[in-house]
Amino acid sequence: MKDVAILGVGMHPWGKWGRNFVEYGVTAARAALADAGVAWRDIQFVSGGATLRNGYPGYVAGATFAQALGWQGAQVNTSYAACASGSQALAAARSKILSGECEVALVVGADTTPKGFLKPQAGERPDDPDWIRFRIGITNPTYFALYARRRMELYGDTPEDFARIKVKNSEHGSANPNARYRKKFTAEEVAASAMVADPLRLMDICATSDGGAAIVISSLAYARRVGKTGAPRIAAISTVTPSFPSVIVEMPDLATDSAITGKAHSFRAALPKKAYEEAGLGPKDVDVAEVYDLSTALELDWIEDLQLCKRGEAAKLTRKGATRVGGKRPVNPSGGLACFGEAVPAQALAQVCELAWQLRGQAGARQVARARVGITANQGLFGHGSSVIVKR
Amino acid sequence: MPASYGPAALLPGWHTLDERVPHLLGARCKSCGTYYFPKQVSFCRNPACNGGTFEEVALSRSGKLWSWTNACYAPPEPFVAAEPYEPFAIAAVELAKEKMIVLGPVVKGVGANRLRAGMAMELALEALADGKLTWKWKPVP
Numbered sequence: 001m002k003d004v005a006i007l008g009v010g011m012h013p014w015g016k017w018g019r020n021f022v023e024y025g026v027t028a029a030r031a032a033l034a035d036a037g038v039a040w041r042d043i044q045f046v047s048g049g050a051t052l053r054n055g056y057p058g059y060v061a062g063a064t065f066a067q068a069l070g071w072q073g074a075q076v077n078t079s080y081a082a083c084a085s086g087s088q089a090l091a092a093a094r095s096k097i098l099s100g101e102c103e104v105a106l107v108v109g110a111d112t113t114p115k116g117f118l119k120p121q122a123g124e125r126p127d128d129p130d131w132i133r134f135r136i137g138i139t140n141p142t143y144f145a146l147y148a149r150r151r152m153e154l155y156g157d158t159p160e161d162f163a164r165i166k167v168k169n170s171e172h173g174s175a176n177p178n179a180r181y182r183k184k185f186t187a188e189e190v191a192a193s194a195m196v197a198d199p200l201r202l203m204d205i206c207a208t209s210d211g212g213a214a215i216v217i218s219s220l221a222y223a224r225r226v227g228k229t230g231a232p233r234i235a236a237i238s239t240v241t242p243s244f245p246s247v248i249v250e251m252p253d254l255a256t257d258s259a260i261t262g263k264a265h266s267f268r269a270a271l272p273k274k275a276y277e278e279a280g281l282g283p284k285d286v287d288v289a290e291v292y293d294l295s296t297a298l299e300l301d302w303i304e305d306l307q308l309c310k311r312g313e314a315a316k317l318t319r320k321g322a323t324r325v326g327g328k329r330p331v332n333p334s335g336g337l338a339c340f341g342e343a344v345p346a347q348a349l350a351q352v353c354e355l356a357w358q359l360r361g362q363a364g365a366r367q368v369a370r371a372r373v374g375i376t377a378n379q380g381l382f383g384h385g386s387s388v389i390v391k392r
Numbered sequence: 393m394p395a396s397y398g399p400a401a402l403l404p405g406w407h408t409l410d411e412r413v414p415h416l417l418g419a420r421c422k423s424c425g426t427y428y429f430p431k432q433v434s435f436c437r438n439p440a441c442n443g444g445t446f447e448e449v450a451l452s453r454s455g456k457l458w459s460w461t462n463a464c465y466a467p468p469e470p471f472v473a474a475e476p477y478e479p480f481a482i483a484a485v486e487l488a489k490e491k492m493i494v495l496g497p498v499v500k501g502v503g504a505n506r507l508r509a510g511m512a513m514e515l516a517l518e519a520l521a522d523g524k525l526t527w528k529w530k531p532v533p
């Protein structure tokens with residue numbers, strides 16, 4: 001049995017609050033501890049997701065949060081893995097528990113983000129592909145748009161299909177007190193928003209946000225001792241790398257691998273595949289999914305990568321309403337990145353928080369009926385990504 | 393193919409400077425034949441290959457349009473935007489021989505609305521707003 005229990009989850013609401021990221025982390029951590037009914041002093045391992053935009057305290061986020069909550073002698077870790085930082089921090093805590101080195105751990109991610117496009121670190125750094133691509137004008141939305149256009153060409157998806165994702169997610173997010181954007185948008189409003197990277201408009205692309213998320217996890221034995229036998233469990237955490245040759249051009253690269261020596265691989269599809277194997281579960285078991293909708297169109301790619309439908313059929317699934325709360329395959333009941341905006345080291349944890357609430361039946365107006373198995377999917381720069389399966 | 397390094401290039405050694413028939417300069421692993429762009433010079437990234445020697449190769453200068461988009465708003469620094477800003481298209485072009493896709497801006501005057509999936513594209517050289525020369529893609533006339 002490789003499961004660990006989720007004893008508690010908590011968040012600081014997403015927004016553009018302009019305060020220090022540590023405040024968001026502490027608020028989220030205290031909420032998760034209260035939800036778990038575990039005292040801070042009892043936490044044996046603190047695992048932080050790093051942020052690179054907040055100076056040294058962000059590089060050592062685990063220790064930063066531990067100090068802010070009050071040094072109490074716990075072991076500490078910080079993980080950085082771009083958008084998958086939260087999942088890797090969670091994986092570190094799970095490993096500690098499964099190896100028997102500790103019984104209960106706190107995982108925290110929080111970020112304060114600047115306005116506008118995410119941009120590379122400053123300076124003249126032509127050895128860094130992330131610097132080079134911005135130098136010649138290739139931003140994050142460029143990649144999202146290339147994938148979106150590809151869907152239009154391969155499967156006949158339309159901008160209206162993409163807008164439908166925003167409309168759906170904004171409806172979900174309108175019922176989420178932690179979401180930054182809680183207005184319900186219409187397809188007309190999406191279509192009237194400014195074009196950013198053809199075919200994607202402003203409302204097709206997620207913003208960057210401030211926010212914090214935290215999770216308390218423990219061994220199953222500890223969960224029993226504190227009376228949480230029925231708590232949701234983490235059944236899998238996949239953080240696999242791509243396999244060579246990777247033939248979809250990924251941020252921040254200017255070119256794909258050359259596929260002359262081997263079979264082509266898709267990174268996105270590999271992430272949930274490993275999670276399903278680890279959990280001993282399959283796509284048919286999934287009741288609810290939280291996927292990384294950096295763009296509206298990308299949600300469609302993820303639905304197919306999670307094998308919730310056949311390749312090329314995600315737009316049809318969405319048109320039928322199947323991916324709405326109340327449909328057969330609810331996706332992003334939290335409202336997704338469309339309603340949150342991305343707070344990098346917190347975002348993968350926020351996905352797991354949502355699944356915990358869904359599986360405990362505490363998601364209020366956005367509750368997916370009888371949710372017993374949930375999966376997350378997330379991807380970031382430099383071969384990082386994650387997929388987490390939570391089950392009841 | 394000799395690499396001609398000129399002061400005008402944004403990234404010297406990344407492409408030839410022959411404006412009539414420019415080529416991207418990549419590398420090819422001498423052990424397994426895998427192509428790289430940008431150049432790889434010290435270790436082959438094919439997990440089945442321990443190669444460490446490479447030859448510089450001129451990559452195919454034309455290919456098929458895999459996907460495309462544009463930049464309606466000025467990208468952030470270190471991009472140097474023209475004043476006033478001029479949106480430009482961006483192409484992902486599939487090179488048949490190398491079996492890889494290479495990104496690049498599209499030459500001035502060719503908007504995203506003129507691009508179609510699968511259309512033949514070829515390499516061009518054109519200056520960015522700060523006068524630095526770089527590779528761009530353009531439709532084969």
